[in-house]
Amino acid sequence: MKNKTLRVLIIEDSINDYILLLRELSKGDYQIEDCLVDEAIGFEKALLQSWDIIISDYSLPTFSGYDALKMCIDKSIDTPFIIVSGAVGKDKAEHLMKLGVKDYIMKSSLAKLLPAVEKEIEDAQIRKERTY
Numbered sequence: 001m002k003n004k005t006l007r008v009l010i011i012e013d014s015i016n017d018y019i020l021l022l023r024e025l026s027k028g029d030y031q032i033e034d035c036l037v038d039e040a041i042g043f044e045k046a047l048l049q050s051w052d053i054i055i056s057d058y059s060l061p062t063f064s065g066y067d068a069l070k071m072c073i074d075k076s077i078d079t080p081f082i083i084v085s086g087a088v089g090k091d092k093a094e095h096l097m098k099l100g101v102k103d104y105i106m107k108s109s110l111a112k113l114l115p116a117v118e119k120e121i122e123d124a125q126i127r128k129e130r131t132y
Contacts, residue, residue, distance in 0.1 A: 003029050003030075005031045005033055006052055006117075007033045007052045008025065008034045008051065008054075008117075009034070009049075010022075010034055010035065011037055011054070011056035011063070011068050012036060012038060012055075012056075013038040013060045017057065021110070021113065022034065024111070028118065035051075038060055038061075039060070039062055043063070043068055052079070052080075052121055053079065053082065053117050053120060053121060054068070054081045054082070055117075056068050057084060058096075066099075069100060069101060073100060080117075080121065080123070081100060081102055082101065082104070082113075082120065083103070083105070084104075084106075084107060084113065085106070086106055086107040102116075
């Protein structure tokens with residue numbers, strides 16, 4: 001039985017990649033509650049709920065990880081944000097991290113996803129405790 005709930009908002013347009021992300025996250029000790037979106041309107045609606053982490057592809061047909069990150073910044077949403085993509089170069093990844101992306105993982109290296117998610121959730125909890 002899984003001990004903790006992990007609420008994850010996933011921005012992805014490939015159902016196969018979405019399944020791979022969930023498979024990787026399911027290796028942790030979590031009951032996963034997720035929401036999949038692939039456009040700005042769906043993302044904006046999903047942001048009305050509370051999430052432990054946001055995982056986003058960088059490039060989608062009508063939306064991007066950058067667009068999603070910008071929406072979070074504009075709405076002062078402090079949920080950890082991780083880009084998982086195969087389409088972003090090092091310069092763009094560095095720029096996104098300067099803007100607030102917590103980590104960037106190549107789709108070819110998904111084994112790094114769960115440790116990155118766990119680290120960012122822990123760091124977010126520490127930040128939250130420090131503000132109280």
